[in-house]
Amino acid sequence: MITIEYLKEEHLPFIEEIDLTCPHKPWSPAEFKKELENPIASYFVAKIDDKVVGYGGFWWVMFEAEITNIAIHKDYRRMGIASKIIDKMVEKCKDTSTSLLHLEVRESNEGAINLYKKMGFVQDGFRKNYYNNKENAILMTKEIKID
Numbered sequence: 001m002i003t004i005e006y007l008k009e010e011h012l013p014f015i016e017e018i019d020l021t022c023p024h025k026p027w028s029p030a031e032f033k034k035e036l037e038n039p040i041a042s043y044f045v046a047k048i049d050d051k052v053v054g055y056g057g058f059w060w061v062m063f064e065a066e067i068t069n070i071a072i073h074k075d076y077r078r079m080g081i082a083s084k085i086i087d088k089m090v091e092k093c094k095d096t097s098t099s100l101l102h103l104e105v106r107e108s109n110e111g112a113i114n115l116y117k118k119m120g121f122v123q124d125g126f127r128k129n130y131y132n133n134k135e136n137a138i139l140m141t142k143e144i145k146i147d
């Protein structure tokens with residue numbers, strides 16, 4: 001069974017392991033440790049039994065939030081885990097009356113772009129040569145209805 005919970009320090013070694021299976025430049029354990037104390041950040045992990053298989057998080061300021069990263073271990077992809085983490089982020093946004101959830105994604109990252117579209121994100125911007133390797137960024141936003 002997949003469960004989602006808040007990131008804790010004890011999860012950090014799993015995060016490093018997950019990052020090794022991803023193409024992006026990972027954050028260092030020290031950077032993640034700092035995030036645990038960041039009052040505007042929320043990070044979640046996905047677990048199967050006791051194993052952490054994915055993580056994702058966002059920062060929020062003044063009723064808007066931005067996803068900073070989301071990654072699933074390569075052996076556990078296409079099982080709906082990233083979708084569950086995004087659902088949890090949306091729930092947290094609702095709890096804090098945050099109505100806009102933003103993100104940026106590499107233009108070549110088709111899998112992630114498909115995931116975000118499926119989760120209701122819409123492209124609302126484009127940044128040319130945004131990444132270190134000059135790759136373009138797609139900006140996307142999900143509007144969240146606050147009950």
Ligand SMILES: CC(C)(COP(=O)(O)OP(=O)(O)OC[C@H]1O[C@@H](n2cnc3c(N)ncnc32)[C@H](O)[C@@H]1OP(=O)(O)O)[C@@H](O)C(=O)NCCC(=O)NCCS
Nearest residue numbers: 022070071072077078079080081082083105111112114115
């Ligand atoms: C992108 C990523 C987070 C998706 O995680 P995931 O747990 O596999 O995603 P889900 O299982 O929730 O996928 C939901 C839907 O997104 C789309 N999707 C996800 N990965 C896809 C892929 N590789 N190719 C095409 N569509 C994809 C599909 O529509 C999928 O639904 P389906 O499986 O029923 O067809 C994962 O591939 C990953 O960690 N990649 C490396 C890190 C990364 O690129 N992070 C994003 C940075 S912006």
